[in-house]
Amino acid sequence: MANRIHIRDAQLVTMDQALGDFASADILIEDGAIRAVGPSLDGSGAETIDGAGMIALPGIIDAHTCLWQTVLRGYVPDLWPGAYYAKLLPLRSRYTADDNFNAAWIGGFEMLSYGTTTVVDYCHDIRGPTFAPASIAALKETGIRHLFTYSFMPVAPDAFAGPQDRLADGRRVYDEFHDPEGLTTIGFGVESIGAPGLEQQLTFARDLRAPSCIHVNETGTIDKLVARGLLGPDLLVIHGNLISNPELERMASAGMPLCFTPTADTQGTPADVVRRAIERGVDVVFGCDIPCTVASNTLGELRVMFNVQGYLDGAMERSFSTVLGRRPPVRPGLPLLTPRRLIEAATITAARVLGLGDRIGSLTPGKRADIVLIAKGPFGDSVVDDACAHVLLQTSPRDIDTVLVDGKVRMKEGVLQGFDARRAAAMVSDSRRRILG
């Protein structure tokens, strides 16, 4: 007998162009896949979830977060003076594999609680062969879908004899855990430009057809990658504040995406790369980046981005305007980021960019059932019928009611399933004792 779930009478944002949205409809799930979407479906024999008064969306996808930092939540409240590099990253020398487990376990549940159903966990805390398996085991326990990104960045003291040993470990992790039919896929984080191993690391990932990412914090990095013939749609550029416009044009022609992390990337940096990238046809996705600074709340980061972009758009518009008054005139193309466009970026676009577009990112029959249900009450629904605007501008994390990943209910009526707050607290204090002394 198939395992069936019937979500009834929810307002649906499907992110499927052919299907469109529904003021009220059902979703029928069978063995973890979306079987049907539409009004009044026959759900006989299925477990029922009452979606009345709720908006159902495809699960939110976070394209870049370093979950290993979760046990050090709040350690870097102020990014400006450079404590991230000077104080936080050196603490990795004190991490054990258990700390990676604890951090990914708590971080995975935290993300689920905010409606994030897929995380790209960028792990640059791999000091030996037990570290990546520990993180992956924790993510599996939480039930969040994950693209675990094995970073080749060396961390001292390093149990690997050298770069070849680290590559071999990456291969072992890929062979053991990569499961495109399940919740775990494996990608790689290549070192920054200038590192001697960069080209070999990228070739290694490409031989496996695994996606990679690269941190780009300077002007000229993309040009250097172009010179070596290394651009490609499988290499996600992270941050990228200082990428020049000609470089963005080269990224667009190579189909190469950009991930912007709103809170982290607006602390002392210009943040105008999102507009410059989108205008040139680069796909832009978003992530939370650094749990040591900000909660792993992807929808919350989309809200930050909505405000940052509105501010930048307003400043730009005013610089062209001679009209005095509170509101500048609005030219075509403004504002750049509507709530729908931001939620699209974190669902259908992120799924495509990460190579998961055939499985997740929209409420399309045949795809896996990664779904978030957000309550419109108790204070009333929006007057204007724009579900994305309601989600982004009129709700908060307390309204996230039900979260499904791969057809399994991971949060029900606001309560995480399988999460033990006392266990989490003990994990945090154990890890902090070890790491902070």
Ligand SMILES: [Zn+2]
């Ligand atoms: Zn990063």
